[in-house]
Amino acid sequence: MYNFIINSSSPKGRRAVQVLSKELDKRGLEYKFHFTSYAKHAQVLAGELADLGEKNIIGIGGDGTFHEIINGINNLSDVNVGFIPLGSGNDFATAAGLPKHNIKKALKNIINGNIIKIDYIQFENGPRCLNVAGTGLDIEVLNKTLAMRRLKGKPMYLWALIRVLKNFESYKLSVEFEGQKKSYECIMIAVANGTYIGGGMKVSPYSDLSDGKLNLVVIKMVERKKIKYLLPKFLSGKHIDMYFTEHYLVDRVKISSDIAYKVQLDGEIYSNLDFDCYVVEKGINMFSG
Template sequence: MTSEITLFVNPTAGRGRGAHAAQPAASALRAAGFRVRTVSGQDPGDALARARAAVAEGTGALVAVGGDGVAHLALQAVAGTDTPLGLVAVGTGNDFARALGLPVRDPAEAGRVIAEGLKGDGVREVDLGRAGDRWFGTVLASGFDSRVNDRGNRMRRPAGRFTYDLAMLAELAAFRPFPYRLTLDGGEVREIEATLVAVGNGASYGGGMRICPGADLGDGLFDITVVGDCSRRTLLRVFPTVYRGTHVRHPKVTVHRAARVEIAAEGITGYADGEPLGPLPLSVRCVPGAVRVVGR
């Protein structure tokens, strides 16, 4: 493996933490004997092109500095290649880093962990989800949660998890269950009324909401959490338990496991890693060992 490492930086992650985090992460990598170069971009398309060029040129690892958005972009560059992915998680959500057991909002420590992993036996393969030509590491959200995502993306204040909380409260005003058509592993089409359907490769989204608490990055399967046709009152009662993952005990919540999922519903946008994939219907599959990651 070459000793040159590429830092893939989102300078706007976490209200500017991405730009500030690059230096301590780079210092930790250089102290371990690696040569470090930094790539960014004028927009997501330009940034992805630069990341893919670094991978094609044989960089020793692509280290994404930012949150789940830049991690999602980095996955598009490294998935299906031999190039390891490291994460310096300093964004708002950082759910993929959490799923991998990596440091969050400690760039110097993340740099040290990545350096140790690259020098030792800290590189492993994990599964990814794939929808069309898009890879994702954490959760595909659809339904009430994706409507909240739509609203949250339009809000400028406040920052962080509170954005999601306030967007959820605002979206409750128009709350209603949605008619879904759900197909698992090519089986029968299930027609259901549901508040949301979440397809989890990882356990959490939205900055630690454990919507699919049993999801395992190495089992070749998704955990699919279906929240049924509950009332506003029930949703408000269940919502706080999502941070502990205990919502799955509620009778309105069911969990399925499958390697391929087809979801259809009218007027719903699918989000993965917090990024919009497009309107439903979507067909997604779990791809075992799709990416090599650096960590503990």
């Protein structure tokens, strides 16, 4: 049985139902659609399905939907999860090499039944993160994008990024990892399992979803007048080898501050979340091509 969690209120969701029904019926496969009707409903549905013993749970949507699904399933190691990426950013899908906005191809990968094991980020006090967790500039940009509806994906992120940088103030953070403790005035810190944020910004170009490590990327504050010239480096991933960036492979990271900064996990903003996380090696069974 294939269980699809989907938001039927979106045009893409309605089209996906039509395409998937036709393809699955043609193959004589058992399936069921589970429709979300409120915020975080995908998390609830995924948990209920897993608790009932369902083994194949597939999310249809974007990074936010996938984030909800992995946080809803208690027994992740007992379930096969699949992702059909139809979101505006699809950053995790890009890192994982999943077909984006191609329902038939994504379904074919799932039906073929090839399962790979990938890592995820576990926060000490609860949530999981599939792709990238961070604080700093990415929080400011995400807040700005909430007011923008005309643009989507990378253009929206760029629009917000340019506006945020005009008045951006550095974040003052302490970081503990691998027996070290360092203090920074920084533009942002990312703890990455995946590679991209913001619809294709290559924040952690050396990340590997299955290497059993997290990539800690610290982008230190530079003179304000230099920021706009360094922006193309950040967009392409070339910032990783620049003088203002520190990069480490770690098992665990703790980030703290005297200020209660917000944190983003897979593009979802959390308030009052302690940034204390570690890698769970090969903790997710994922349908792959």
